[in-house]
Amino acid sequence: MKYVDEFRDPEKAKLLIDEIAAVTGQIETTQQRPLQLMEFCGGHTHTIFRYGIEQMLPKAIELIHGPGCPVCVLPMGRVDDCVTLAERPNVIFTTFGDAMRVPGSKKSLLQAKADGADIRMVYSPLDALDLARNNPEKEIIFFALGFETTMPSTALTVLQAEQDNVRNFSLFCNHITTVPTIKAILDSPDMQIDGFLAPGHVSMVVGARPFDFVAETYEKPLVITGFEPLDILQSIWMLLKQLNEKRHDVENQYVRIVPENGNEPGMDALSKVFELREFFEWRGLGSIDHSGVRMRDEFAAYDAERKFSVPNLKIADPKSCQCGEVLKGVIRPWECKVFGTQCNPETPMGALMVSTEGACAAYYNFGNLDELLKKREAVGT
Amino acid sequence: MKNQAVVNLRQRNKICRANTITMAHGSGGKAMRDLIGDVFVGAFDNEELNKLEDQARFDLKSLTAVGDRLAMTTDSYVVDPLFFPGGDIGKLAIAGTVNDLAVGGARPLYLTCGMIIEEGMSVDDLRYIAASMRETADQADVKIVTGDTKVVPRGAADKLFINTAGVGVIPAGINLGSHLAQPGDAVIINGYIGDHGAAIVDARGELALQNTIESDCQPLYSLIHTMLQVCPEIHCMRDATRGGIATVLNEFAIASNVCIRLNEKALPVRDEVRGMCEILGLDPLYLANEGKVVAIVPAPMAEKVLQAMQGHPDGSHSTIVGEVTEKPATTVILSTLFGGERIVDMLVGEQLPRIC
Numbered sequence: 001m002k003y004v005d006e007f008r009d010p011e012k013a014k015l016l017i018d019e020i021a022a023v024t025g026q027i028e029t030t031q032q033r034p035l036q037l038m039e040f041c042g043g044h045t046h047t048i049f050r051y052g053i054e055q056m057l058p059k060a061i062e063l064i065h066g067p068g069c070p071v072c073v074l075p076m077g078r079v080d081d082c083v084t085l086a087e088r089p090n091v092i093f094t095t096f097g098d099a100m101r102v103p104g105s106k107k108s109l110l111q112a113k114a115d116g117a118d119i120r121m122v123y124s125p126l127d128a129l130d131l132a133r134n135n136p137e138k139e140i141i142f143f144a145l146g147f148e149t150t151m152p153s154t155a156l157t158v159l160q161a162e163q164d165n166v167r168n169f170s171l172f173c174n175h176i177t178t179v180p181t182i183k184a185i186l187d188s189p190d191m192q193i194d195g196f197l198a199p200g201h202v203s204m205v206v207g208a209r210p211f212d213f214v215a216e217t218y219e220k221p222l223v224i225t226g227f228e229p230l231d232i233l234q235s236i237w238m239l240l241k242q243l244n245e246k247r248h249d250v251e252n253q254y255v256r257i258v259p260e261n262g263n264e265p266g267m268d269a270l271s272k273v274f275e276l277r278e279f280f281e282w283r284g285l286g287s288i289d290h291s292g293v294r295m296r297d298e299f300a301a302y303d304a305e306r307k308f309s310v311p312n313l314k315i316a317d318p319k320s321c322q323c324g325e326v327l328k329g330v331i332r333p334w335e336c337k338v339f340g341t342q343c344n345p346e347t348p349m350g351a352l353m354v355s356t357e358g359a360c361a362a363y364y365n366f367g368n369l370d371e372l373l374k375k376r377e378a379v380g381t
Numbered sequence: 382m383k384n385q386a387v388v389n390l391r392q393r394n395k396i397c398r399a400n401t402i403t404m405a406h407g408s409g410g411k412a413m414r415d416l417i418g419d420v421f422v423g424a425f426d427n428e429e430l431n432k433l434e435d436q437a438r439f440d441l442k443s444l445t446a447v448g449d450r451l452a453m454t455t456d457s458y459v460v461d462p463l464f465f466p467g468g469d470i471g472k473l474a475i476a477g478t479v480n481d482l483a484v485g486g487a488r489p490l491y492l493t494c495g496m497i498i499e500e501g502m503s504v505d506d507l508r509y510i511a512a513s514m515r516e517t518a519d520q521a522d523v524k525i526v527t528g529d530t531k532v533v534p535r536g537a538a539d540k541l542f543i544n545t546a547g548v549g550v551i552p553a554g555i556n557l558g559s560h561l562a563q564p565g566d567a568v569i570i571n572g573y574i575g576d577h578g579a580a581i582v583d584a585r586g587e588l589a590l591q592n593t594i595e596s597d598c599q600p601l602y603s604l605i606h607t608m609l610q611v612c613p614e615i616h617c618m619r620d621a622t623r624g625g626i627a628t629v630l631n632e633f634a635i636a637s638n639v640c641i642r643l644n645e646k647a648l649p650v651r652d653e654v655r656g657m658c659e660i661l662g663l664d665p666l667y668l669a670n671e672g673k674v675v676a677i678v679p680a681p682m683a684e685k686v687l688q689a690m691q692g693h694p695d696g697s698h699s700t701i702v703g704e705v706t707e708k709p710a711t712t713v714i715l716s717t718l719f720g721g722e723r724i725v726d727m728l729v730g731e732q733l734p735r736i737c
Contacts, residue, residue, distance in 0.1 A: 010720040013720055050723060052717055052720075366724055
């Protein structure tokens with residue numbers, strides 16, 4: 001298939017793997033400990049597992065799978081709020097598909113749907129707006145989630161609703177931001193990460209500059225990375241080159257999509273509708289300052305949190321889950337006490353087992369479970 | 382020869398003049414008799430059915446002439462939408478049950494047809510579906526010999542549900558079983574995977590993709606018969622419906638305690654289907670098919686079976702997609718296009734489209 005196969009060419013992959021091995025060999029520190037590279041985004045995690053990239057890399061490179069899966073980091077209390085909203089009479093609750101299975105403290109949206117709530121999967125917030133137009137007697141709530149990638153489309157939908165005076169449409173806003181989260185990871189005392197593969201689609205919106213602090217303040221190299229397997233290999237090679245040359249710059253591998261300054265009309269729409277929250281709760285990571293957005297006062301009429309009463313209870317993650325440590329790269333998914341046993345994709349306990357882009361689900365689905373479980377026993381965790 | 386009394390009976394009544402189904406059509410009275418006689422018996426029309434007894438009756442001798450074991454199966458069809466590119470619920474209800482018999486090595490002979498109709502359903506749509514069932518039954522050389530019709534109030538079912546059960550006979554010497562895969566065997570599939578699943582997603586119209594993906598819905602008996610004539614020793618066969626070929630191969634790997642290694646390069650996937658999967662984050666290995674047979678064939682016979690399949694109109698795109706190995710047992714492994722390897726596990730729940 002055109003524009004896809006070119007980025008999956010096994011011959012080019014071999015060349016890159018050889019280059020990666022050569023550069024890795026030149027980096028002195030790999031004698032003492034493996035290099036830890038974090039791919040922030042769940043889309044990258046998915047590609048890495050789907051194409052078996054991890055096993056193609058030299059042993060001296062460890063990939064740490066970051067928190068960039070918005071479905072995974074959604075705290076249980078917010079899922080409970082979704083269920084409460086969805087179970088209100090006269091409401092059609094709309095959501096992206098992969099949020100359906102995320103467990104709340106009592107039930108997931110999938111279970112709420114089975115119990116009779118009118119919950120519909122949509123592929124775009126505009127589909128939800130159409131539902132609002134076609135069902136004027138109903139309240140349509142759109143479950144807005146995702147990083148900066150999905151924010152412009154939600155913002156533009158709200159602006160469209162306002163312009164067309166559609167009053168029975170509102171957002172339950174759970175959008176989260178990338179930069180404060182990377183900062184929180186970098187500030188964590190047990191952090192050992194040597195370099196970052198930065199999210200390509202977020203950068204398509206915000207541009208490259210918001211990541212400068214990683215290079216300038218924390219002196220870590222960062223490469224903005226695309227989502228095809230060759231993109232990822234090339235970005236790993238670019239990171240290794242920086243490490244070998246003792247540089248720490250922000251580089252852009254995904255130039256075919258990411259403009260230096262991002263998508264300005266998208267950013268305009270985004271800042272018109274949203275403002276930063278003081279803090280936002282993340283599953284596994286806890287509360288992070290300025291890591292989420294809410295709707296500005298001018299758009300209160302479109303804010304489901306203000307339009308309807310939402311319990312907004314804080315529900316602690318199950319104690320046995322070690323999602324936070326996995327997210328920060330302190331332990332690998334299979335080292336978690338409940339991985340693959342109590343916590344599996346059928347009955348996920350932790351966030352990372354929920355979506356196919358979650359690190360634990362990726363290990364579970366695409367890894368060799370028995371081998372991983374044996375490894376875990378050997379480590380004695 | 383048709384029984385004259387039966388012909389007279391049929392001519393005396395049985396014209397359904399209603400445009401939509403009402404509860405009266407399920408009441409057991411004249412409306413129901415007219416509906417069944419006109420729409421269903423009229424379309425399926427065969428000697429056994431036309432007798433309108435409460436059961437179909439078979440002559441045992443004619444069955445034992447075909448083989449030495451009976452095969453029986455049942456399946457219910459609830460597809461939404463009822464009509465989709467490449468087929469409709471009626472075609473599906475015949476092809477699906479025929480295929481479940483055929484992959485056991487049986488020659489499908491007789492089907493039953495149970496209809497659960499939601500009040501308000503269009504009679505013209507029912508006629509179309511019944512005609513499509515007849516056409517598919519003819520294609521597969523099976524007869525619909527008995528049936529049942531129920532009407533339920535609006536909301537109690539979604540437009541139309543169909544159940545078909547089927548009886549077939551397995552010729553002596555054919556022994557297929559999912560536990561029979563052996564290391565060295567070849568894995569063969571009769572063409573493009575995921576067409577049905579993709580066509581249904583597309584036909585639901587939620588995506589506004591401009592596509593022309595058609596369901597692969599088709600009866601497979603004729604193709605399977607050709608395969609078994611070339612090689613009666615084929616080890617395993619299943620039609621890969623819900624859960625896609627990934628699910629079928631996992632079932633083989635577990636039942637036979639072997640590893641199945643797939644070669645991604647060899648997997649036949651249409652560009653349109655791949656495109657949709659790329660957009661939605663779906664995996665064609667898990668997408669439903671309705672006209673695909675996965676066969677595990679002893680290696681020395683693989684080339685011969687493949688050629689026979691490619692020479693058949695329902696198998697012209699047949700390919701060898703992988704092989705059976707000993708270890709790691711009970712696992713399906715995919716060698717990716719990219720040169721890596723990954724495990725292809727059973728699907729948990731429904732494939733849900735990802736958000737970004």
